Amino acid sequence: MTVTTKSALSGLFDETLWSTINSFYIAEAWLLDDRKLREWLDLFTEEMVYYMPRRRNVNRKELDREIPARGTDLPYFEDSRKLMEVRIQRLESGTAWAEEPPSRTRHLVGNLLIESVEDDGTVRAKTAFICHRSHGETATALYSGYRQDVLHPVDGSWKISDRTVVLDANVILDKNLAIFF
Amino acid sequence: MKTKKYNVIDQETGRLDPTIYCDPDIYKEEMEKVFGRAWLLIGHDSLIPKPGDFFHTYMGEQPVILSRDKTGQVNAMLNICRHRGARVVRTDDGNCKSFVCPYHAWTYGLDGKLEWVPGEEELYDGTIDRAQLGLKRARVATYAGLIFATWDQQAPSLEEYLGDARWYLDLEFNRSAQGTKAFGPHKWVIPINWKTAVDNCSDWYHVPYSHASAANALTRIMGAPRMTSDVLWKKKGRAAFVNGHQVAFFRLPEDSFDGNPYGVDSTAENHREAIERLGELRGDGLMLGTHSLFPNTVLGFRIVIPRGPNETEFWHFSMTNAADTPDKQRAVALEHAAQNGAGGHFESDDIDNWSQVSSSGKYAGAREIGQYVNMGIGNTHTDDVFPGQISDRFVTEQNHRFFYNRWEEFMNADSWDDIPLDPMKATFEGTASMDG
Numbered sequence: 001m002t003v004t005t006k007s008a009l010s011g012l013f014d015e016t017l018w019s020t021i022n023s024f025y026i027a028e029a030w031l032l033d034d035r036k037l038r039e040w041l042d043l044f045t046e047e048m049v050y051y052m053p054r055r056r057n058v059n060r061k062e063l064d065r066e067i068p069a070r071g072t073d074l075p076y077f078e079d080s081r082k083l084m085e086v087r088i089q090r091l092e093s094g095t096a097w098a099e100e101p102p103s104r105t106r107h108l109v110g111n112l113l114i115e116s117v118e119d120d121g122t123v124r125a126k127t128a129f130i131c132h133r134s135h136g137e138t139a140t141a142l143y144s145g146y147r148q149d150v151l152h153p154v155d156g157s158w159k160i161s162d163r164t165v166v167l168d169a170n171v172i173l174d175k176n177l178a179i180f181f
Numbered sequence: 182m183k184t185k186k187y188n189v190i191d192q193e194t195g196r197l198d199p200t201i202y203c204d205p206d207i208y209k210e211e212m213e214k215v216f217g218r219a220w221l222l223i224g225h226d227s228l229i230p231k232p233g234d235f236f237h238t239y240m241g242e243q244p245v246i247l248s249r250d251k252t253g254q255v256n257a258m259l260n261i262c263r264h265r266g267a268r269v270v271r272t273d274d275g276n277c278k279s280f281v282c283p284y285h286a287w288t289y290g291l292d293g294k295l296e297w298v299p300g301e302e303e304l305y306d307g308t309i310d311r312a313q314l315g316l317k318r319a320r321v322a323t324y325a326g327l328i329f330a331t332w333d334q335q336a337p338s339l340e341e342y343l344g345d346a347r348w349y350l351d352l353e354f355n356r357s358a359q360g361t362k363a364f365g366p367h368k369w370v371i372p373i374n375w376k377t378a379v380d381n382c383s384d385w386y387h388v389p390y391s392h393a394s395a396a397n398a399l400t401r402i403m404g405a406p407r408m409t410s411d412v413l414w415k416k417k418g419r420a421a422f423v424n425g426h427q428v429a430f431f432r433l434p435e436d437s438f439d440g441n442p443y444g445v446d447s448t449a450e451n452h453r454e455a456i457e458r459l460g461e462l463r464g465d466g467l468m469l470g471t472h473s474l475f476p477n478t479v480l481g482f483r484i485v486i487p488r489g490p491n492e493t494e495f496w497h498f499s500m501t502n503a504a505d506t507p508d509k510q511r512a513v514a515l516e517h518a519a520q521n522g523a524g525g526h527f528e529s530d531d532i533d534n535w536s537q538v539s540s541s542g543k544y545a546g547a548r549e550i551g552q553y554v555n556m557g558i559g560n561t562h563t564d565d566v567f568p569g570q571i572s573d574r575f576v577t578e579q580n581h582r583f584f585y586n587r588w589e590e591f592m593n594a595d596s597w598d599d600i601p602l603d604p605m606k607a608t609f610e611g612t613a614s615m616d617g
Binding site for chain 2: 052054056057058059062071073074075076077078079082083085086087089090091093094095096097098099136139170171172173174175176177178
């Protein structure tokens with residue numbers, strides 16, 4: 001969509017909606033950073049997809065190839081609920097060495113943009129994030145990127161059915177992707 | 182007899198000198214003597230299917246353009262402009278008619294020939310000898326769609342370099358006339374020495390413990406077979422060693438992990454064709470397990486790109502059968518991504534181990550005590566059916582000793598004349614050839 005101040009202020013900018021979703025994202029970030037991964041996973045629907053594509057270096061005229069289309073490539077993640085359950089049970093085991101001892105993460109999530117609101121309340125939202133990871137004695141990594149979510153109103157809160165995480169990095173400067181965004 | 186400069190692995194005791202993982206001088210020498218001489222995997226046919234397609238890759242640390250020219254020929258050229266050394270290609274891949282250096286616009290053809298220099302007459306007075314100033318080219322050869330290159334004009338052919346290891350590699354890469362298709366790669370930088378990633382690929386000793394969390398969760402949730410030490414260590418799978426390459430293999434059905442335990446079955450649909458191409462024994466009776474090609478290829482396929490004594494860029498591709506439906510290819514690729522690759526259930530847990538193994542050579546105490554890869558010493562033999570040196574144990578450190586022995590052979594050699602090759606003995610029945 002084209003973002004203009006005017007449309008942001010009028011059409012889609014429902015201040016209450018924006019605030020409630022922003023609060024949701026702040027709470028979500030705390031769950032990740034407080035390592036409450038079960039509660040974090042509960043924010044997703046049963047049919048969820050957690051998706052993270054690769055990012056290619058391409059010429060400006062070919063930017064449509066920069067992020068490969070879903071289903072055509074080898075993404076870092078394209079996880080169903082079941083696969084997310086594998087990841088979380090793995091981490092809970094105490095022998096998932098990539099996160100044992102666990103990383104200290106700090107997710108800063110902002111620049112919330114509500115891209116669309118459908119009649120049934122489904123919201124498409126885009127946020128930017130910076131995530132700092134500190135692991136073991138000296139390992140650190142800094143991630144930046146954006147997320148695009150499909151959110152559904154459920155029992156006074158929101159559930160995410162589809163999350164796309166797009167990192168800004170071409171080559172990932174971290175030993176593994178053992179944390180979530 | 183010439184004194185060996187490097188004697189880092191004691192074949193009698195398995196003692197390994199960890200200095201090889203972090204000494205900057207050794208690393209510098211490796212870049213010349215190993216990565217400057219060996220055949221290196223740099224890509225796959227499916228990454229550059231059409232004329233004009235290119236894919237940016239690496240040979241050791243050096244940036245390389247892999248291209249398909251108008252005649253369909255595959256070229257590998259150093260991505261360094263002959264004028265001032267700028268990189269001619271800055272993207273990961275693409276399609277073009279020529280490569281134009283962004284600095285002064287020296288322009289090269291898809292095969293690296295210098296085609297145009299701005300101001301050739303006006304500024305250089307016609308003194309440029311374009312024929313002498315093409316991009317530096319590497320020798321290129323392909324095997325079953327896998328593209329290899331070497332800088333060394335004296336290197337033996339790829340066929341000799343792979344030797345009888347190819348007899349086993351055919352089980353996965355040469356099953357079908359349509360070949361394989363690569364997806365990816367994931368690229369990430371890890372704080373390890375490149376050798377650690379290669380030797381770990383054939384180390385099944387670590388799997389039941391290092392990967393217990395992943396294996397158990399997959400068993401509970403996805404119904405995958407159990408991968409406990411009890412299951413793994415009794416497996417009858419074998420490994421073969423040729424020219425420093427390692428291939429693990431199984432005889433079906435008795436040696437297998439109940440078929441293909443953690444994977445979508447990628448072999449069923451071209452089973453009949455595989456028998457026609459590879460013969461009954463290979464097409465029907467054998468399955469390839471882990472495999473690594475000296476020096477830095479961990480097939481599935483994955484490339485281990487050195488970036489310094491304790492830094493490595495890992496490239497993880499997923500290999501699928503080109504004959505399979507797109508849906509099945511996608512399922513295979515996604516499964517590979519979930520298990521290995523940057524975010525893989527299994528792979529994530531490896532990296533800190535590799536990092537610590539690699540960096541242990543920094544410490545005097547660790548150098549004094551050494552490392553030990555002594556499992557299974559003496560347990561290899563030759564076999565009438567299976568080419569190469571064979572280990573009847575699936576979990577073994579034979580692979581490590583063969584790999585580091587090969588490393589010594591490269592590092593102690595002045596040229597390819599001093600690097601031995603195992604004789605080729607395998608019978609390649611069927612129709613599968615080097616070209617697939």
